[in-house]
Amino acid sequence: MSVATGLAVAGNYFAQPLLDLIGRELGLGSTSAALVVTVAQGGYALGLILLVPLGDLMERRRLAVSLYAATAVFLLVSATAANGTVLLVGTALTALASVGAQVVVPFAVSLAAPAERGRVVGTVMTGLLLGLLLARTASGALSEVGGWRTVYWVNAVLMALTAVALRRFLPRLGGGGGGLTYLGLLRSTVVLLRYEPLLRWRAGIGALSLASFSVLWTALTFLLVRSPYGWSESAIGLLGLVGAAGALTATVAGRLADRGYVQIVTGAGTLLLLASWAAVAAGARSLAWLLAGVIVLDLAHQAVLNSTQNVIYALRPEARNRINSAFMTSFFVGGAAGSALTAVVWAAGGWSGVCVLGATFSAGTVVLWVLERLTVGRAARKSIPTPGPRGRDEQSATAAN
Incomplete structure (x- = not known):
């Protein structure tokens, strides 16, 4: 699979x-x-x-x-x-x-x-x-x-x-x-976003995380074809192998989530995502810093995505495909926005501007995660039921914990 x-x-x-x-x-x-x-x-x-x-x-x-x-x-x-x-x-x-x-x-x-x-x-x-x-x-x-x-x-x-x-x-x-019709199925996908606060928070975190990821991989070509690098297109393509190293850590994040550390994985991932841009910025003239930044950013992005999916898939088992549809739509909209803005920012501010843009998206993931913890945690402590699909409060509290 x-x-x-x-x-x-x-x-x-x-x-x-x-x-x-x-x-x-x-x-x-x-x-x-x-x-x-x-x-x-x-x-x-x-x-x-x-x-x-x-x-x-x-x-x-x-x-x-x-x-x-x-x-x-x-x-x-x-x-x-x-x-x-x-x-x-x-x-x-x-x-x-x-x-x-x-x-x-x-x-x-x-x-x-x-x-x-x-x-x-x-x-x-x-x-x-x-x-x-x-x-x-x-x-x-x-x-x-x-x-x-x-x-x-x-x-x-x-x-x-x-x-x-x-x-x-x-x-x-x-x-x-x-018993839903096809149109009812599509409508219920939107309704899930309304009634599942964790899905909304995590959709925002995922969108900003992929936006940051897209900023890096869109701008790398612009950087590497210029001095001091001057790489060929085939050499730039091989950089994907470096990014793959970060992807291979996904199972580690998954095992930590299985042991009850899903929120710690998310928080650490968002902070690493933000910190990685310092190394990426230094990579304007240092290949070592650039490679380090790429690996850490990919690792952090994968940790955020993996832990987020663990949270949202626990919400409504009977509606996992609709939840996945709502989340992934937001996720890829964030990626498309990151790619589109990168071209504009590169023209205006070069590599420094791109790094500020990527760091801003990454900082947004930290802010949303903190706000999620504060709002969902407060709701769980007060145990105030909220209108919505049956079972949502119990499942959301489980996922949040």
């Missing part, structure tokens, strides 16, 4: 280091080529909103297998694209279906014993983050072997094999949805 999530999410990042090659072959200008990335983000966001909640309505193995098989087909559309329009359509549909990864994550949580939930989330999310970080490295390497289309062919085959493996090894797991 960890490998499956990584392969699914990777498909949305293959094009980023290949835009120049794609543009030259298909006769696209730089602006049109850049739309490939924008369309991928938009398609993924729609999938999070429209498809992920179906996991609470449909039999989950069938949904996951169907989405992975569809992703394989849509990757073939991109691999055989004869013009920019076909490539954009293939990219959008691939991104839409690739949210199968976000069906697999709560699926894994549902299969795990409560005492092992943190470790399971950490293991599965390690695969997802590695897919995100290493996609650029893989696409650059494969493009040198057989052109930019090669990575799409390879990933299509791998996604098809993954669909078969999920069908073979995953158990059937019913959704049910409590």
Whole structure:
């Protein structure tokens, strides 16, 4: 399941280091080529909103297998694209279906014993983050072997094999949805944000954490192509291997959460996220400081994400896919905002401005975590019931503790 999530999410990042090659072959200008990335983000966001909640309505193995098989087909559309329009359509549909990864994550949580939930989330999310970080490295390497289309062919085959493996090894797991229609399911996803304060706090923390993460990885290319570094694009792609070191610590954070330290992991993660920007800032002229900052930031981001998922998945077991939909939509909106602001801030303030932006997002995670502890803790101590879905107060207090 960890490998499956990584392969699914990777498909949305293959094009980023290949835009120049794609543009030259298909006769696209730089602006049109850049739309490939924008369309991928938009398609993924729609999938999070429209498809992920179906996991609470449909039999989950069938949904996951169907989405992975569809992703394989849509990757073939991109691999055989004869013009920019076909490539954009293939990219959008691939991104839409690739949210199968976000069906697999709560699926894994549902299969795990409560005492092992943190470790399971950490293991599965390690695969997802590695897919995100290493996609650029893989696409650059494969493009040198057989052109930019090669990575799409390879990933299509791998996604098809993954669909078969999920069908073979995953158990059937019913959704049910409590008799909800599809529109009712989507409406209830929004209602969960209204009635679950922990979900709101954690959605904000997750959004700001990914925004900080996106600021770093968006701006690194701008920094490394300039003096004193002057790196090639292939060398920059290899930096993803450094970030992967941080991703591999996810299971450690998960085990700590299983031992009752979920709030300590979150707090330490937010503080490390903020502190990492001091090293990143010093990395303007020091490779050692830059690498240290990248590793610590990735480690901290993964700790915040893992502990946050442990909290929100404990809230409403029967609505995990809707909770995941609401959280991940906020999460990726934060990432998109971080990437968009990075380009603007770089033009105005260079690397120093980018570091201030990233540190500001990171400081926001600290503030939200402190406010969450104060408000949720106060509500738990007073034991004042709040209107909402049945069982929310008991489950929220459990997750908060």
